[in-house]
Amino acid sequence: MSLCRQACYFESVRAGRSALARRNPGPKPERPGDMFDGSDVVCAHRARVLEPEARDESTPLGLASTALLWTAAAVNREQAVDQARRALDGVGPPGVEQVWYAVITLIVAEELDEAERRCLALFSSRDWAGGEANRDVVAALLGRTMALSGRQREAVAVLRRVISHSGRERVRVGAIGWLVDALVELGELDEAAEVLRSSAVEPSDYCGHLNAHLQYAQANLEFAAGRFRRALEQFMACGTQFDALGLINSGFHGWRAKASLCASALHRHDLATVLAQWDLTHAQRWGTHWLRGLALHALALARRDERSAHRLREAAAAMAAGPVRQEHARVGFDLGVLLAQQLAHDEADEAFAAARWLAEQTGNTAVAGRAAAALRRLEIMRRAAPPTKQEAKVARLARAGQSNKEIAEQLHLSVGTVEQHLSNFYRKLGIAGRPELAYAMV
Amino acid sequence: MLTARTGGRFPGIPRQPARINPEAALGCHVRGAAGHDRCAAIRAARLLVQGENRVEAVRLAQQALGDPCCRDNLRCVWHAVLTLIEADEVAWADYHTCQLHGLPRWRGDPIAAAVFDLLMGRISFLVGDVAGARDAFERLLADESHPATRVLAVAWLVELHLYVGDLDSATRVLARLGYAAAPPDQLPLTGRAQLLLVRGVVAVASGRSAEGFQDLVACGRTAARTGLANPAVLPWRGHAACEAAALGQRERAQDLAYDQLAGARAWGAPRGIGSALVVTALTETGQRCAELAREAVDLLEVAHARSSLPVALTVLGIHVARAGDDRLGAHRMLVRARELAGECGISYWADRAAAELSGFERASELTSQEKRVAKLAIAGFKNRQIADQLSLTRRTVEFHLSSVYRKLGISSRRDLSQCL
Numbered sequence: 001m002s003l004c005r006q007a008c009y010f011e012s013v014r015a016g017r018s019a020l021a022r023r024n025p026g027p028k029p030e031r032p033g034d035m036f037d038g039s040d041v042v043c044a045h046r047a048r049v050l051e052p053e054a055r056d057e058s059t060p061l062g063l064a065s066t067a068l069l070w071t072a073a074a075v076n077r078e079q080a081v082d083q084a085r086r087a088l089d090g091v092g093p094p095g096v097e098q099v100w101y102a103v104i105t106l107i108v109a110e111e112l113d114e115a116e117r118r119c120l121a122l123f124s125s126r127d128w129a130g131g132e133a134n135r136d137v138v139a140a141l142l143g144r145t146m147a148l149s150g151r152q153r154e155a156v157a158v159l160r161r162v163i164s165h166s167g168r169e170r171v172r173v174g175a176i177g178w179l180v181d182a183l184v185e186l187g188e189l190d191e192a193a194e195v196l197r198s199s200a201v202e203p204s205d206y207c208g209h210l211n212a213h214l215q216y217a218q219a220n221l222e223f224a225a226g227r228f229r230r231a232l233e234q235f236m237a238c239g240t241q242f243d244a245l246g247l248i249n250s251g252f253h254g255w256r257a258k259a260s261l262c263a264s265a266l267h268r269h270d271l272a273t274v275l276a277q278w279d280l281t282h283a284q285r286w287g288t289h290w291l292r293g294l295a296l297h298a299l300a301l302a303r304r305d306e307r308s309a310h311r312l313r314e315a316a317a318a319m320a321a322g323p324v325r326q327e328h329a330r331v332g333f334d335l336g337v338l339l340a341q342q343l344a345h346d347e348a349d350e351a352f353a354a355a356r357w358l359a360e361q362t363g364n365t366a367v368a369g370r371a372a373a374a375l376r377r378l379e380i381m382r383r384a385a386p387p388t389k390q391e392a393k394v395a396r397l398a399r400a401g402q403s404n405k406e407i408a409e410q411l412h413l414s415v416g417t418v419e420q421h422l423s424n425f426y427r428k429l430g431i432a433g434r435p436e437l438a439y440a441m442v
Numbered sequence: 443m444l445t446a447r448t449g450g451r452f453p454g455i456p457r458q459p460a461r462i463n464p465e466a467a468l469g470c471h472v473r474g475a476a477g478h479d480r481c482a483a484i485r486a487a488r489l490l491v492q493g494e495n496r497v498e499a500v501r502l503a504q505q506a507l508g509d510p511c512c513r514d515n516l517r518c519v520w521h522a523v524l525t526l527i528e529a530d531e532v533a534w535a536d537y538h539t540c541q542l543h544g545l546p547r548w549r550g551d552p553i554a555a556a557v558f559d560l561l562m563g564r565i566s567f568l569v570g571d572v573a574g575a576r577d578a579f580e581r582l583l584a585d586e587s588h589p590a591t592r593v594l595a596v597a598w599l600v601e602l603h604l605y606v607g608d609l610d611s612a613t614r615v616l617a618r619l620g621y622a623a624a625p626p627d628q629l630p631l632t633g634r635a636q637l638l639l640v641r642g643v644v645a646v647a648s649g650r651s652a653e654g655f656q657d658l659v660a661c662g663r664t665a666a667r668t669g670l671a672n673p674a675v676l677p678w679r680g681h682a683a684c685e686a687a688a689l690g691q692r693e694r695a696q697d698l699a700y701d702q703l704a705g706a707r708a709w710g711a712p713r714g715i716g717s718a719l720v721v722t723a724l725t726e727t728g729q730r731c732a733e734l735a736r737e738a739v740d741l742l743e744v745a746h747a748r749s750s751l752p753v754a755l756t757v758l759g760i761h762v763a764r765a766g767d768d769r770l771g772a773h774r775m776l777v778r779a780r781e782l783a784g785e786c787g788i789s790y791w792a793d794r795a796a797a798e799l800s801g802f803e804r805a806s807e808l809t810s811q812e813k814r815v816a817k818l819a820i821a822g823f824k825n826r827q828i829a830d831q832l833s834l835t836r837r838t839v840e841f842h843l844s845s846v847y848r849k850l851g852i853s854s855r856r857d858l859s860q861c862l
Contacts, residue, residue, distance in 0.1 A: 075537075236740060243746065248533070270719070271740050274712040278744070281500050281531065 060090035064098035067105040074249035074286040081109045088118055093125070096134045103141045107148065108251045110288045112323040116145045136166035140175045147182040150325030150362040155182045163199065172199075173210045180217040181253075184224040185326050187366025192221050212241035216253055226437075228262040229401060235259035250279050250294075251286060254327070257294035264301040266400060272302035289322025297331045300338075309338050316354075329359035329367045336374055345382055349375065377429050387428045394421040399437045482506035483518035486525040493672030493709040500529045507538045514547060516554055523561050527568065528675055530711040530745050536565045556582060556591040563595070567602050568713075570748025570786040575602055583619070593633030596621065600640040604647065605749050607790025612644050635664040639678050646685040658682045673705035674714030680721045687725045695725040713750065716741030720754045724761055731761065732768035739775060748782065752791040755779035760798055770852050773802060808846060815842040820859045 064087035070080040084102035088094055094102075099122060106115040119142040123135065140162045147155035159179040166172045176199045183192035196218060219234035235255050242248070242255065250256045256275045263272035279295035296315035300308040312335040319328045332355030339348035356371035387395070390411075397407045404422070408415045422434075431437060486502035489495050503525040512518035519542060526535035539561050548554040563578030579602065582595035596619055603612035616622045621637055642657030658678045665676050673679060683698035699722040706714035719738035723731050735758040742751050759775035762768055776795045783792035808816065811832075818828045825843070829836045847853060 073533075236743065240743060268737055268740075270707065270715050270737055271744070273710065274715065274741060274744055277497055277710060278712075280497055284497075284501055285504065285534075 060087040060094055061098045061101075063087040063090075064101035064105070068101040069246075071105045071108050071251075072247045072249055074251065074282045077109050077287050080105050081111055084109075085114075094122075096137050099134075100137055100141070103138075107141070107145055108249065108288075110251075110290060110322050110324060112145050112149050116142065116149070119145065136162050136168065136171050140166070140171050140178070143175065143182075144178045147178060147185070148324045148326055150328075152182045152186045152363045155179075156186070163195075170210065173213055177213045177217040180221060181326070184220055186363050187224075187369075189221060189225050192224075196221065212238040212247075215241070216255055219255070220253075220258065223258055223262055227401075228265040232259055232262040232266065232268075235262060248282070249286060250282060251288055251291045254279075254291065254294045257291075257298040260298035260302055264298070269302060272298065276302045289318045290324035290326075293319035293322070293331065294327060297327070297334065301334065309335065309342070312338060325358070325362050329355045329362065329364055329371070331355075332358060333367055333371055333374070336371070340374070340378060340381065343386075345378060349378055352378065373432065377431070381428065384428050387425050391421045391425040391428070394418055395425045395437060398422060398434060481512060481518060482509060483512045483515075483522040483525075487521035490525045490528055490672060490675070491668075491670050493674065493705060496529045496710040499525050500531050500534075503529070503531075504534065507542075513542060513545075516548075516557060520557055520561075527561070527564060528672070528711065529709075530713050530747075532565055532568050532746065535561070536569075539565065552585075553588055553591075556585065556588050560591050560595055560598075564598055567598065567605075567749055569746060570751075570782075572602065572606055572749060572786055572788060583615075590630055590633060593630070594636060597633065597636035597640050600644065602749075604640065604643055605753055606788045607753075607794070609644070609647050612640070613648065616641060616644060631664055631668050635661050635668075635670070635676055638664060639676055639681070642678070643681050646681070651685060651689060654685060655682060671705070672709050673702050673718075674709050674711050677702060677706075677714070677717060679705075680718055683721045684724060687721075692725060696722075699725050712741045712745035713747040716745060716747065717750060717754070720758060723758055727765040728767055731765055732771055735762050735775070736768075736771060739778075748786055749788075752779050752783035752786065752788050752795070755782065756791050756795045756798070759795065763798070763802070769850065770857055773799070776802065808849060812842050812846050812849075815839055816846045816858060819843060819855055 063083045067080040067083040067087065070076045070083075084105040087098050087102040090098075103115050103118060106112075106118070119138050122138045123142065139158055143155045143158035143162060146152075146158065156179060159175045159182065162175040163172055163179065166175065176195060179195055180192045183189070183195065196214075215234055215238035219231050219238060222228075222231035222234060235258060239255050239259065242252075256279045260272045260275035260279075263269075263275065276295055276298035279291060280299060283292035283295050293315045296311045296318060300311035300315065312331060316328070316331045316335060319325075319331060332351050336348045336351035336355060339345075339351055352371045352374045356368050356375065359365075359368035359371060393411065394407055397410065398404075402410070404415050404418045407413070408418045411418070413421075425431070426433065482502045483506035486499045486506060489499035489502070503522040506512040506518055506522040512522065523535050523539055526532070526538070539558060542548070543558045543562070548558070559578050559582055563575045563582070566572075566578065567575035576599065579595045579599035582592055583599065586592065596615060600612045600615050603609070603615065613622070621641065638657045638661035642654045642661060644654075645651075645657060646654030658681055661676060661678045665678075670676065679698045679702040683695045683702060686692075686695035686698060699718065703715070703718040703722050706718040716738045719734050719741065723734035723738055726734060738758065739751075739755060742754055755775045756779040759772045759779060762775065763772035776799045779795035780792050780799065783789070783795060814832060815828055818831060819825075823831070825836050825839045828834075829839045832839070834842075846858070850858075852858065
């Protein structure tokens with residue numbers, strides 16, 4: 001067996017090799033202290049980790065990069081966490097590079113409390129590798145941890161500071177992506193768009209994963225705004241890059257589950273199912289609650305059948321069992337909508353109330369508002385007639401992004417009739433307008 | 443939503459086989475204690491053969507490969523790794539195969555070496571490492587001591603040659619081993635079915651339709667005898683549908699294609715669904731064709747099916763350009779086909795895609811004035827501004843732009859920047 005063959009354990013790694021060879025013509029010279037400009041971590045340390053004999057676990061940096069590589073491949077979570085801990089516990093103050101790798105491992109492995117504790121300790125210690133100058137690294141990691149544990153406001157403040165102060169592109173780009181995530185979770189989409197616009201990052205200047213990270217942020221924003229077609233295109237594009245770089249663990253962002261939700265909204269059920277199932281098998285292997293919750297949520301919507309409600313309940317339970325709070329409220333909301341459709345009004349009421357509570361806890365005013373509106377419209381629904389078939393059909397087309405005129409042509413109706421159907425539908429479900437349709441399962 | 447059609451049935455091929463025999467259906471007839479029913483590898487293989495519950499099958503296969511008892515049993519290893527491969531968890535199949543291959547347990551064991559070579563060759567092929575796969579299969583062909591692995595190597599090598607568009611080599615391999623004419627009755631069922639499949643495809647590709655159909659149906663019948671209901675393992679219906687579509691028998695093609703699709707969906711592996719959608723798209727026209735093609739391509743991309751992608755993209759690109767109404771989509775597919783085929787070293791499809799693209803570009807060649815107008819439109823100028831800049835009337839600018847749209851097959855300014 002050739003050496004080359006041994007070195008590539010993951011198909012995606014192999015697939016990405018040629019792409020990378022084109023981007024990085026040769027090995028870059030090692031420049032100590034400048035690691036964030038170097039080639040991608042997964043490439044740089046791949047050989048070391050995949051060749052057991054050559055694997056260097058004697059140094060904290062070796063330990064941390066092994067941990068991150070396992071994390072990237074969604075394998076050996078317990079050992080990865082263990083190695084990350086050992087890397088941070090090493091003799092003397094840890095280097096900035098190993099802190100980045102080790103803490104990211106802890107975050108993706110859902111050890112949020114520990115990640116935060118470690119970050120705060122490093123933040124207050126004056127003497128670790130470079131002191132002041134490296135605070136941006138710890139701050140960025142801290143911001144991500146806060147955002148994931150549901151403290152979006154604090155996270156936004158911290159990440160904004162990192163973006164304006166950090167001189168390291170890798171940290172800045174990471175922080176931009178995470179800030180957009182946090183703002184989207186808060187429902188402040190205009191703010192998020194502004195961050196992406198004003199961050200003045202020229203994507204082509206960076207190596208693949210930074211590009212992909214920014215593209216993910218853009219996709220996430222489109223997704224939250226209900227522009228599913230564009231969101232899906234961008235999710236798929238960034239996913240191809242993540243895969244090519246060996247970052248196959250969707251626990252980093254959950255892009256597959258989100259792409260699956262977009263595909264469901266566009267009625268592309270094959271793609272939606274496959275993406276959701278992919279995350280489900282990854283979640284089985286990597287073993288974190290959040291990823292499992294995301295996957296089950298996406299699968300429930302991809303395959304609307306009698307098990308959907310059960311899957312959504314399971315998703316909510318899985319997310320509740322872990323420390324990550326992002327996306328959690330949305331599961332409850334979607335469960336409420338599904339139950340409302342099945343005319344299980346009391347249970348729907350409960351689900352919406354839970355979603356509202358969760359959304360309020362995490363500062364997500366958008367979902368909280370939608371849940372509150374849903375609770376009101378449940379009251380109306382209990383009294384009013386359900387939407388007719390034709391009204392539902394029109395609403396489905398509107399949700400898929402068609403204009404009133406296009407719908408009218410397709411269903412051989414007048415534009416006025418389409419408008420009438422839509423407003424009936426809005427009234428019966430208590431929806432405020434077209435943007436909210438995206439979140440109402442029809 | 444697509445519904446499963448009732449057609450596409452063939453005598454002797456029951457829809458639901460009564461008895462399932464994973465050993466016969468997937469068995470590579472390797473030595474090792476016969477798996478018992480509770481062994482995770484056998485349970486995984488059973489799900490694979492039934493073509494149901496892929497997620498659970500993957501879980502079981504991984505469990506088996508982590509279990510020392512199964513890791514020591516070549517038969518279990520074969521079943522578990524094959525399940526992972528067919529479930530599109532190719533990365534994990536590769537990971538486990540490489541790890542197991544290095545264990546001292548298998549040193550100096552020629553049959554184990556052949557089995558690992560076969561699995562790794564298959565994995566290499568699926569992820570687009572065509573040269574590596576060819577080497578592995580050629581090595582196995584040279585070794586006559588273990589017929590069961592050899593016949594699978596033949597079948598997979600022929601399939602490889604077909605995918606890279608090398609029909610001559612495919613025919614030569616079959617002829618060299620004497621499988622070109624004589625029905626391979628003495629072979630184990632698995633190998634026979636695989637061989638019938640590729641022989642059928644070679645026959646239809648060489649223009650011998652009737653013979654090819656016969657082989658493909660015989661493949662289905664052989665598979666049914668082992669209880670194999672998973673169409674992702676032996677996609678004979680898909681190949682038959684392709685040929686029927688090429689012969690213009692649209693209804694028959696659709697029956698077969700939708701049957702293949704229903705089975706692929708039941709199993710749920712993206713490569714299988716993607717391939718079935720490719721075939722289905724080939725039997726359709728217009729917008730439906732373009733939709734199916736887009737879905738097929740996305741699924742194959744998600745599955746990292748890099749060896750099937752160049753073929754699928756080229757064939758679909760050509761079909762969508764002619765029968766569909768999405769010229770922009772067709773153009774994108776062909777560009778991606780050329781790029782991917784180049785990366786994987788599949789010159790045949792790279793050339794085909796390039797040839798089709800140059801035809802595309804000729805047809806959509808813009809006049810110099812149209813180009814000027816289009817460039818300004820991309821730069822964000824309004825029609826009025828373009829007219830002022832080029833000293834034309836607004837009507838003329840509109841006229842130029844609409845012929846640009848028509849030539850490029852697009853409908854809006856936003857598509858323009860992607861096209862030029």
